[in-house]
Amino acid sequence: MSASRDTVLETLKKIADPSGSGDIVGAGVVRALNVDETGSVRFVMEIAPQRASAYEAIKAQAETALKALPGVSAVSIVMTGHTEKAPPELRPRKAAEPTGPQKIPGIDRIIAIASGKGGVGKSTVSANLACALAAQGRRVGLLDADVYGPSQPRMLGVSGRPASPDGKTILPMRNHGVTMMSIGLMTNEDQAVVWRGPMLMGALQQMMNQVQWGALDVLLVDLPPGTGDVQMTLAQKAQVDGAIIVSTPQDVALLDARKGIDMFNQLKVPIIGMIENMSTHICSNCGHEEHVFGHGGVAAEAAKLGVPLLAEVPLHLQIRLASDGGAPIAVSQPDSPQAKAFHDIAAALVARGVA
Numbered sequence: 545m546s547a548s549r550d551t552v553l554e555t556l557k558k559i560a561d562p563s564g565s566g567d568i569v570g571a572g573v574v575r576a577l578n579v580d581e582t583g584s585v586r587f588v589m590e591i592a593p594q595r596a597s598a599y600e601a602i603k604a605q606a607e608t609a610l611k612a613l614p615g616v617s618a619v620s621i622v623m624t625g626h627t628e629k630a631p632p633e634l635r636p637r638k639a640a641e642p643t644g645p646q647k648i649p650g651i652d653r654i655i656a657i658a659s660g661k662g663g664v665g666k667s668t669v670s671a672n673l674a675c676a677l678a679a680q681g682r683r684v685g686l687l688d689a690d691v692y693g694p695s696q697p698r699m700l701g702v703s704g705r706p707a708s709p710d711g712k713t714i715l716p717m718r719n720h721g722v723t724m725m726s727i728g729l730m731t732n733e734d735q736a737v738v739w740r741g742p743m744l745m746g747a748l749q750q751m752m753n754q755v756q757w758g759a760l761d762v763l764l765v766d767l768p769p770g771t772g773d774v775q776m777t778l779a780q781k782a783q784v785d786g787a788i789i790v791s792t793p794q795d796v797a798l799l800d801a802r803k804g805i806d807m808f809n810q811l812k813v814p815i816i817g818m819i820e821n822m823s824t825h826i827c828s829n830c831g832h833e834e835h836v837f838g839h840g841g842v843a844a845e846a847a848k849l850g851v852p853l854l855a856e857v858p859l860h861l862q863i864r865l866a867s868d869g870g871a872p873i874a875v876s877q878p879d880s881p882q883a884k885a886f887h888d889i890a891a892a893l894v895a896r897g898v899a
Contacts, residue, residue, distance in 0.1 A: 546583035547615035553577070555609050562598045568606070573599075576739065580732055583617035584705065585610050588624055590743060599623060607711070618705065620730065624746025645783045648752055651685070653762045655816065655899060656778060656787040658808070660800025662693075662769040665821040666790040668867050669857065670766040671699040672883070673788075675874040676890035677762060677899055678721030685716070685723040685763040687751055689774050691737055691744055694728030696766060701870025705729060706755075714755045720875045725755045741773040748777050762899045769800075771807040779811035786816035786898060788854065793820055793841035801842075805849065816854075816898055818846040819889070823856035854892065855885045 553569060561571040568574055568589070577587040589606075591599050603621050610619045648654070657673070659666040667690060674686040688696035697703065702717045706729055709715065716725040727747060731737060739747070757763065765784075768774055778784060787808045791801040805815060820842035826833050836859060846853040857863075860882045866873035874886045893899035 545615055546581055546617070547579060547585070547613050549577065549579045551613060552579055552585055552610060552616075555613060556606060559602060559605055559609065562595065562602060568602060573602075575743065576737070578731065578735060583615050584620070585616055585618070586620040586622075586730060588622050588739075588743060588747075590624055590746075596623060604711070620705070620708070622730075622747065622750060624743050624750070645779065645781060647783045648757070648763070650757055651760045651763045653785045653899065654765060654782055655762060655893075656765045656767055656775075656784055656808075656813065657790065658767045658775065658787050658804050659769050659790045659797075660771075660802065660804040661797055664769075664790055664792045664797055665857070666769070667695045667699065667766050668863065668872075669788075669790050669819055669821060669886075670764055671696060671867060672863075672872040672874040672886040673889055674700075674722045674724075674764050675720045675872045676883075676886040677764075677893070679874065679878065679887065680890050680894050682761040682890075682894065682899060683723075683759060684721065685725075685757050685760045687755075687763060687765045688724065688726030688728060689748055689751070689765050689778065690768040691727050691739065691747060691774065692768060694726045694731075696724055696726045697728045698733075698870060699867045699872060700724055702726075702729070712754065714750075716755050716757065720871065723757060723760065725751050725757075727751070744773050745777045748774055749781055752778075752782055771803055775807060776811070779808070779813050784813045786814045788816050789818045790821050791818065791842050791845075792822045793835070793838040795838075795841065797837075798841050798845055801845070815849065815851045816893070817852040818842050818849075819854050820856045822859040825859040828861070852892075854889045857885045858882060 557567045557569045559568050561568045565571040573589050575588040575590045579585050607619045610616050657670040674684050678684045688694045700719050702719050707715045716723050791797045822837050825836050843853045863873050863882050866876045873883045
């Protein structure tokens, strides 16, 4: 029988906060506590960044205390910074911060997969493109940065918890030739991630810099929709070589896609190209072709911007079934017409030297 959440909280309340504000629970340091049915305990320690060294010992103390509890099988603690909590005199000076985006060791290129709005199939494109690039012989990583709606564990057929051999670095998961990391591997499938901006930014930086990615030719980053904290943090903290914009042809999707493109322009990230997803639908019974969301809108937008139209991906049942089944169509049915679009994109990106 796993330990209860109350038992875990009572144990954490016995650990004093270094700031002198009582225990770490009362001081508001412990966030997003989760105890699942297997006895795995996970939570975030939200602290002022400049006090990280003081809290390393607290983190170790918490891990030791929790692992000693009956019914606790594993403990995962993530430390993230919240500068707003620090008094002005303790806030780090800008001169001490790294200047500009930093290259992630071992990773040759980073490509962001983005969309202006949700529901256009960006994550499906990301999973299939990662698998298609792996089929091209590339060493591929996929970072699921869609923190509020992580779907890559399901799409790539990955389950289980990532291991941490030293309590500081995280071992990513791997399937279909793709090395993958997602916040969805740290939470239950039906558990909401209720985090503020600073926590999101801290989690993203940890997934980029504390994961043992190994040597990769390209890391694809599946971004959340919109133009928020995650997109800005990625572009400001890591050297992003380019972005691919995914949109359906309908006007409403293109309106938001333009905002996403403008954001990357402001962040000085080049646009590699655009993908028109759900471009056309062919009836499986009669063969009639129908443009459910319109057609050609993305091609026209790409021409207007002077960037390549990378592909027109059809709206097809098998693409959805393959993704839901944990084996993207690019690997489960690589010779199908539906998979051809993804393999063509991958071949074009390799030929251009961007992946």
